[in-house]
Amino acid sequence: MRQDPFNKDHHLCTKLDEYHVDIPDFPMKASRWERFVNFLTSPAKDPLESLISTADGVMLLKVAPIIGTVAWAFIQAFLFL
Amino acid sequence: MILNECEDQLMIAYQNGDEEALKGIYILLKPSLYSFIFRYTRDEQLSIDIVQDTFVKLQRYKHKYNPRNGKLKSYLFQIAYRLMITKLNRRKKWRSLLPFLSPIQSEELHHSDRITIREAIAKLPEIQRAAVLLFYYHDMPQEEIAKVLEIPKGTVKSRLHIAIKRLKEELGGDEYEAGSL
Structure with missing residues (x-):
């Protein structure tokens, strides 16, 4: 005889029954290329999101390339001059 | 119960060389496999990939299935569950190395x-x-x-x-x- 731990829990069963899943149409086999394209096109988190959300972060993003360029110019100057 | 017997018979037919039987198995078991993985991961693309990989494995190891050891449904769920855990563990490792690769959750809590x-x-x-x-x-x-x-x-x-x-x-x-x- 099967013991059902959900027995008598009508409310929980009703809630669980609310969880429907729509099954998409897809073939039995997918090519490696399709998978690679899906991987590339899947949305990902913005790595700069934490910086964009604050005024200081935005300023840092603006200033960082200038500082980087100046630093790189100095390095080149020391190396080649 | 009748459905389970039908799946098992289709699998036996497939083991005996009937390629059309595999399509029947796919039509019968794809919805339940997909919904299990989707409810577990809440990731549509990952769920599709795992269902497809499960059927690739079934084709590769079709002669390893023995109806005496259990139903085809359990056998396929076992393959899918193993694949899912392996993929999720691999994904966790990648995310710890490259956190910006983590996909956006479509439904935030x-x-x-x-x-x-x-x-x-x-x-x-x-x-x-x-x-x-x-x-x-x-x-x-x-x-x-x-x-x-x-x-x-x-x-x-x-x-x-x-x-x-x-x-x-x-x-x-x-x-x-x-x-x-």
Whole structure:
């Protein structure tokens, strides 16, 4: 005889029954290329999101390339001059 | 029960060289496999990939299936569960190395709103989630769940018990008591 731990829990069963899943149409086999394209096109988190959300972060993003360029110019100057 | 016998017969036909039988198995079992993985991971693309990989494995090792050892459904769920755990573990490793690669969750949890059953299931620890999904949505007896998850039957029982308790807590004590009266 099967013991059902959900027995008598009508409310929980009703809630669980609310969880429907729509099954998409897809073939039995997918090519490696399709998978690679899906991987590339899947949305990902913005790595700069934490910086964009604050005024200081935005300023840092603006200033960082200038500082980087100046630093790189100095390095080149020391190396080649 | 009739459906299970049908699946097993189709598998035997496929083992004997009937390629059309594989299509029949796919049509019969794709929805339940997909819904199990989707409810577990809540990731559509990953669920599709795992269902496809499961059928690739079934084709590759078709002669390893023996109807005496269990139903085809349990056999496929076992393959899918193993693949899913491997992929999720691999994904966790990559995310720890490259955190910006993590995909955006389409449905964020809103703590201010009343928790839905989707969120309650997603909040369950992984080891309990699989047991509840297989038992409730896929009508699997505890013996079969034990086979799929490769754990003793007693562990399945305790995981189910704890998971149900947690689900009740997550769905809100007041509302739950009112609903069950």
